[in-house]
Amino acid sequence: MKQSHLFTKTRREAPKDEVSKNAQLLIRAGFIHKEMAGVYSFLPLGLRTLNKIVGIIREEINVIGGEEVYLASLQDKKNWVPTNRWDDAVVDNWFKTHLKNGTELGLGFTHEEPLTAIMKDHIRSFRDLPRAVYQFQTKFRNEERAKSGIMRAREFLMKDLYSFNVDQKVHINFYEQAKQAYVKIFERIGLGAKTYITFASGGSFAKYSHEFQTLTEAGEDTIYIHEGKKIAVNKEVLNDEVLKDLGISRSDLVEKKASEVGNIFSLGTKFSDALGLVFKDVDGINKPVIMGCYGIGPGRVMGTIAEVYSDEKGLIWPESVAPFIVHLIALSNKKAVEGVEDQVKKVADEIYAKFIKRGVEILYDDRDATAGEKFSDSDLIGIPTRYVVSEKTIANGEVEMKDRKTGKVEMVKISDFK
C-alpha cells in the first residue's frame, strides 16, 4: 500500500506512563495504541503482524487436526461453580459484570469450562473421539499490575486449543504432536533459536507441564536453561528430583529471564469429572474424557518479538510476521521543474507496480517528506527489506537495497525488477 494512505503516523516519544520497550516501540511505530495500562488497540500495521502470527498458528494447529470455533466472552456462573473457579477468592483475575436483572456474569479468562459444557452435546461414545478444538479469542484478565506492554495485557487475543481423548496413552500421543506443532510455530515465527521447552509444574494430573519460554530480559519468568539439550526448567520447580528426571546436573544450567510465549498442559479428568463429560467406551461403560489444553498468546508473541528483534532505531521484524515484506522509499526530486516529469517518482511507481503484480506485500513511501524522516520512519517500522529510489541511484540505473537486520547495502539494477 501507499504510505500516504496509511493513517498512522510515527511518533518520537511513547506515552510517559509506558515503561515496556515492546509497547514503547510499537506505539512509536504506529502498530498499537495504548487505551490504558494493559489495554491496547491494534492499528493497521499491528493488526497485519498480529494476523501473520495468527495465520502461522492456525496452519500448524489445523495440521494436527484442530477444529476452529469462536466462543463467547460472557460467562455463565453455572459452568464455573462445579470446578470451583467462579469465586473471586479462588480465581483472583476475573472481570465480572451484571445483566440488568442483577445476574452476575464473568468475562472469560480461559475457556475450559464452557468448552467442556459444549462438548457434552457432541461426545457420546468412543467413536466421537479424539477431538481437538481451538479458537482465537479475546481473554480478559484483571491483572493487579500491567507493566509489560502487550506481553501481559488485561485484554488480549489467545489461541486456546483443547484436546479430548479416550485415555492417557492417546492423550500423551496428541500432547507430543501439539508440542512439536508449537516447536514449528515458534520456528516459523522467528523465535525458534531463543525459545526453550521448559519443564514446569504439572498440576494434579501430570508430573510436568511444558512452557515455551523465549529468552529476553523483559520476560517475567526465571528459567534455567541447558544449552546442550536445548531444554529448560522453570525456577518454580527446580529441585533435585527434576534434575534427576531430566538427567541433567545443576552445574550445567544457566539462569535466564524469559517470556512464556506458549504452554501445554495435561488436564486429566479435572474438567470432565466436574462437568460430567463422559463417553461410552467399547466395553459399554461410561468413562470421563481425558483433556489437555494448549495456549499461545499472539499479542504476547508479538511483544516478545519486539523485545528480541529491535535496536536503538526501532523494530526488526522477521519476514514471516512483518507487516510488509518490502519498504520502497522514493526520495522525490525537489528540484524538478514544474511540468517536467519527476523521474524518481516515475521509477518508484513502476517498481511498486511490479511488486504489487507479483503479490509482494509492499509499503511504498510516496509521502512528501524529507529523506531523514523517511529513513527514520522506515527503521522504526522495521520492514525487512528497504529499497531507496533517488536521483543519485537512478542516474546509475540502480536502486539501493538495504537489509534492516544486517544493515547490509547493495545496489540493484532497475532493469532487474520484473
Next chain:
Amino acid sequence: MKQSHLFTKTRREAPKDEVSKNAQLLIRAGFIHKEMAGVYSFLPLGLRTLNKIVGIIREEINVIGGEEVYLASLQDKKNWVPTNRWDDAVVDNWFKTHLKNGTELGLGFTHEEPLTAIMKDHIRSFRDLPRAVYQFQTKFRNEERAKSGIMRAREFLMKDLYSFNVDQKVHINFYEQAKQAYVKIFERIGLGAKTYITFASGGSFAKYSHEFQTLTEAGEDTIYIHEGKKIAVNKEVLNDEVLKDLGISRSDLVEKKASEVGNIFSLGTKFSDALGLVFKDVDGINKPVIMGCYGIGPGRVMGTIAEVYSDEKGLIWPESVAPFIVHLIALSNKKAVEGVEDQVKKVADEIYAKFIKRGVEILYDDRDATAGEKFSDSDLIGIPTRYVVSEKTIANGEVEMKDRKTGKVEMVKISDFK
C-alpha cells in the same frame, strides 16, 4: 472435510428456552451453541459461515479505501464523558466492570469515542484526510430482552467503519460510496432482493440516516416499502414531510416487518467537537473533522439469512456464505462381505479427492449412519449442492445431485467428475 472429523452433532430439538427460529435452526444444525439468553458461541460450521460473511464485507470495505484495525473492548471513562455517553442513565445498555483498584471500565457497545481519540494522534492537516477506518470486533450490549437469537445478541461481532473528511461535501461523497458498497455486500451475501435502503432518523447532523432492512417476519422493525423505487421508510419517521422529500405517496407504501442488517449515519462534528479532533485546513485554520459511521453485524446477517432461507427441513444457505459448497453423502454398502472392497466408499472417496484437488469446499459424510440420518442432517445443515453415492447410483455409473434450494434432482455420470 470428512464429517466423521466434524465434532458437532445435529440435534432434534433446540433448547426449550430458545424461541427464535434462527437460533433454533442454527443450534439444531450444530452451527452455534447457546451460552445464555443473547449469548452464543460459534461452532465450526457457524464460524465458517460467519467468516464468509466477514470476508465479503472486508473485500467491499477495502475497495472504498477502508483500513482495518482492532480496538480494545475495555473502555476508559475519559473518552466517553466528553460526549455524555458514560452515564448509565444516558446509555442504558452498558456492561460495566472494575479494575482491582476500583476504576470503573466499560465494555464497548460501539467505538466512535475511542477511535476519535486515536485519530487525534494521526490527523493534523487536510493532507491527512480523507480516512476510513474499520474493524470486525466484539460489541457488548446489555439488552433488557434478548429473544431474537443471533439477530439481537448481548455479545456480537460487528463491522464498524468510521469516516473522517474535511467537509460535508467530501463526506457525502464517501457516504454514497459506502451506501453502494453496502448494496453490493447484501447482493453478494444473497439478501439483495429482500433488502431495502430505508430512510430513518438522521440525528443532529443530517436529515436522514439510511438503514438496510431485510424483509422477514422475525425482524424487530416496521418499515413501509415502495416496491417501484425499491426504497423504504422506517415507521419511526413516516410523515408527510418525508413522503414529500422522497416524492412518494402514502398509498404506494406497504407495511412490512424487517431486520436492520446494516446502517449508515452522518455524525457531523458531534464526536470531533466533543473530543477535539481538528485538522489544519489549507487556509491554516483549525477545523473539526466531519465524521460518519457505517455498521453491519455479521452475526445478525447470518441470523437473518437463517430466517429468510430455511424451510421445515432446515437451513438453505446461499452459495456465497455456505459453510461448504458441496455435501457428498456415501450410503455405505451394508451388505458388503468382509474383505470385499466397499464400492460405494471407493467411488465416494475418489469424488471427494477430486473436489479437494479442485479446491472446492466439500463436506463428505463418511459416517457410519443410516441413509435417513444422513439425509435429514444434510437438509438441516443446508449446504447448497448434495451428491449421493449409493449402490443403486453406481450400478448405472452415476451419482445423484440435488439442489437444496429448488429440490431439483439430476443424475451425474461418475466419469464427469474431474
